[in-house]
Amino acid sequence: MKIDPSSSANLSAQIAKAIRDSIISGALIVDQRLPSEAELADQFEVSRPTVREALKRLAAQSLIRTQRGATGGAFVNKLSFEEAYPQQITTSTLLLSMNAVSFETACEARYALERSCAPLSAQRRSADHLATMRAEIHRQGQPGLTDEAFCASDVAFHRALVDGAGNPVLSYQLAGAVEAMQPLMNMITFSARDRARIIELHTQLADALEAHDASGADTTLAELEHYTTNLARSVMEKRQKTT
Amino acid sequence: MKIDPSSSANLSAQIAKAIRDSIISGALIVDQRLPSEAELADQFEVSRPTVREALKRLAAQSLIRTQRGATGGAFVNKLSFEEAYPQQITTSTLLLSMNAVSFETACEARYALERSCAPLSAQRRSADHLATMRAEIHRQGQPGLTDEAFCASDVAFHRALVDGAGNPVLSYQLAGAVEAMQPLMNMITFSARDRARIIELHTQLADALEAHDASGADTTLAELEHYTTNLARSVMEKRQKTT
DNA sequence: CAAACATTAAATGTAAGACATATGAAAATT
DNA sequence: AATTTTCATATGTCTTACATTTAATGTTTG
Incomplete structure (x- = not known):
């Protein structure tokens, strides 16, 4: 779905860009839940901290919001x-x-x-x-x-x-x-x-x-x-x- | 200098806000180097990953840039x-x-x-x-x-x-x-x-x-x-x- | 039977330590 | 003196672990 060219560096930036592009293109729609951090880590073949850094980048732009708890996770945010x-x-x-x-x-x-x-x-x-x-x-x-x-x-x-x-x-x-x-x-x-x-x-x-x-x-x-x-x-x- | 009220949660967001406010107020000026991640972690009494998440938030807004290596670190970015x-x-x-x-x-x-x-x-x-x-x-x-x-x-x-x-x-x-x-x-x-x-x-x-x-x-x-x-x-x- | 309470599981939030890697500066060598 | 090597320091990443929040499930009790 969203691949990551195994190029040089800055994995978290690359992952953030991949997810951001998916949101812009409409592949990820508002209120849709992203995979859990662990799943994303598996998918992109990186560690969880790296995924988290990527998610924080997106949160800084209000593109996602996160919720703790059982039904928690990262959700595509409706930018108001x-x-x-x-x-x-x-x-x-x-x-x-x-x-x-x-x-x-x-x-x-x-x-x-x-x-x-x-x-x-x-x-x-x-x-x-x-x-x-x-x-x-x-x-x-x-x-x-x-x-x-x-x-x-x-x-x-x-x-x-x-x-x-x-x-x-x-x-x-x-x-x-x-x-x-x-x-x-x-x-x-x-x-x-x-x-x-x-x-x-x-x-x-x-x-x-x-x-x-x-x-x-x-x-x-x-x-x-x-x-x-x-x-x-x-x-x-x-x-x-x-x- | 930039303190962190020991309130509820989301440390990385609080730290990012503290640094962001310092940049906006002019306490941190363009091209100035922030303390190293380890020093910031000591200063705010959190772990390095938490500091890193905060820095990634700021990087997503182009407020800072990071450089690796001996004289590296996080620098206040001149937003163009x-x-x-x-x-x-x-x-x-x-x-x-x-x-x-x-x-x-x-x-x-x-x-x-x-x-x-x-x-x-x-x-x-x-x-x-x-x-x-x-x-x-x-x-x-x-x-x-x-x-x-x-x-x-x-x-x-x-x-x-x-x-x-x-x-x-x-x-x-x-x-x-x-x-x-x-x-x-x-x-x-x-x-x-x-x-x-x-x-x-x-x-x-x-x-x-x-x-x-x-x-x-x-x-x-x-x-x-x-x-x-x-x-x-x-x-x-x-x-x-x-x- | 139903309501209040306790348990559990899944997710994010945070921590600590280790290693990899880049990079400039100092030291050693030619 | 110029070049190379070494080294210290910083970020980048991984691993593992534990804390915390939260909803769903299970249990007890009136």
């Missing part, structure tokens, strides 16, 4: 959007921090993607999404809010906007782009005037979505992008002067 | 966009196939995202990107091309469009959306007339990008989405009739 979010966010975050992606580049990507959701969100947003956005706007206006909390609320606001499009695939893709920006955003200090302006734009955005006004939402998002980029630039410049 | 692509594509593909995402939903997401790249691509596309697109258009016109090869060329064409935006973050996000569509697209049979129309739109798209015409590219993409969706719908209906 909820499960995939954290991985997507972790990967995106590390990609940005490890590759020295500039704030401009990340910001441009984020707003480009978000603007692609705006027309759909203007059309389909539910009252729930609007309520979440209004609630976050309200929170952003609270006095004594830390910069980090302000950023977190900003993320929640924008995720509600994206979710309003009612397309899980879009929400999944956007989660990475929006959340991965947070560490970069956290480097910014938001003055009271900055916050007021951002809240103003957020309100404008929520109003546009409430009125099913796609082009208004798009325009506001463009302004928001412009404002955020300039804000980051001025913060960077100021920081460079002091050092 | 190139490395992240395949994982992103695998996850996106499985998400679509396991969650019964409709063709319409996937298609809508894909084109929404792609349209967000169009203005940037119209502005920045290099001669190289244009050449790739023209080459793929030419391939799509070859007689005797299988449906699968046509789809593969379609993917290559659209990836060139996306890459033309010159934003690696966008390219990364889009790779998942575009490539994950391929299994769905492969279910479609493209008649000669369909192909001709698609090639026509592709040409129009390349022309618009060459002329730095953002709105023209956007309009064409909208038409392409419309055409693809309708095509899929009619294929599905025809298939339902015969059964």
Whole structure:
């Protein structure tokens, strides 16, 4: 069924790949139980620890789940959007921090993607999404809010906007782009005037979505992008002067 | 440094999480060597196989790489966009196939995202990107091309469009959306007339990008989405009739 | 007879020790 | 001085063993 070319090295990686390919190709279907570790060890002619290492690799990608006990074993996991979010966010975050992606580049990507959701969100947003956005706007206006909390609320606001499009695939893709920006955003200090302006734009955005006004939402998002980029630039410049 | 609450179970998952968090927080930086497996086993007070399972989990996410030999060990890996692509594509593909995402939903997401790249691509596309697109258009016109090869060329064409935006973050996000569509697209049979129309739109798209015409590219993409969706719908209906 | 309890078997989770193998660095040889 | 050999150290793998979880089975008891 799934053979293993007796090539060079890294048996556990090879075994993991063989099983992963079987899942992707559909040979192994959701909730199907894999053979026990001992059986897999026999099948691939390796030891049980090696099989276990392979299974852990797959578990790390949420491709399988394991259960202990009599009827336990490894089962093909139904990969849900909820499960995939954290991985997507972790990967995106590390990609940005490890590759020295500039704030401009990340910001441009984020707003480009978000603007692609705006027309759909203007059309389909539910009252729930609007309520979440209004609630976050309200929170952003609270006095004594830390910069980090302000950023977190900003993320929640924008995720509600994206979710309003009612397309899980879009929400999944956007989660990475929006959340991965947070560490970069956290480097910014938001003055009271900055916050007021951002809240103003957020309100404008929520109003546009409430009125099913796609082009208004798009325009506001463009302004928001412009404002955020300039804000980051001025913060960077100021920081460079002091050092 | 990285402690392990002596809670319930799944030691290897806990250890993996501890190390992963250290990488995300920046306590472990790129190319830094982790302690040897034996040292980690001492540190966490577990056995070496357990440590190894944890390391394999991290290796599966490309967070570390291992080297054998005297100066070997586990090193924090610099996660590159190139490395992240395949994982992103695998996850996106499985998400679509396991969650019964409709063709319409996937298609809508894909084109929404792609349209967000169009203005940037119209502005920045290099001669190289244009050449790739023209080459793929030419391939799509070859007689005797299988449906699968046509789809593969379609993917290559659209990836060139996306890459033309010159934003690696966008390219990364889009790779998942575009490539994950391929299994769905492969279910479609493209008649000669369909192909001709698609090639026509592709040409129009390349022309618009060459002329730095953002709105023209956007309009064409909208038409392409419309055409693809309708095509899929009619294929599905025809298939339902015969059964 | 039925419900509560104890037993058992099968599976994963963990541990310990051993050997194989790769690889760079130091030591020995030419 | 250049080359070869040796060696220490690390991961890769195997073997065996025991712990733990869990459901099914068997047993006892009201």
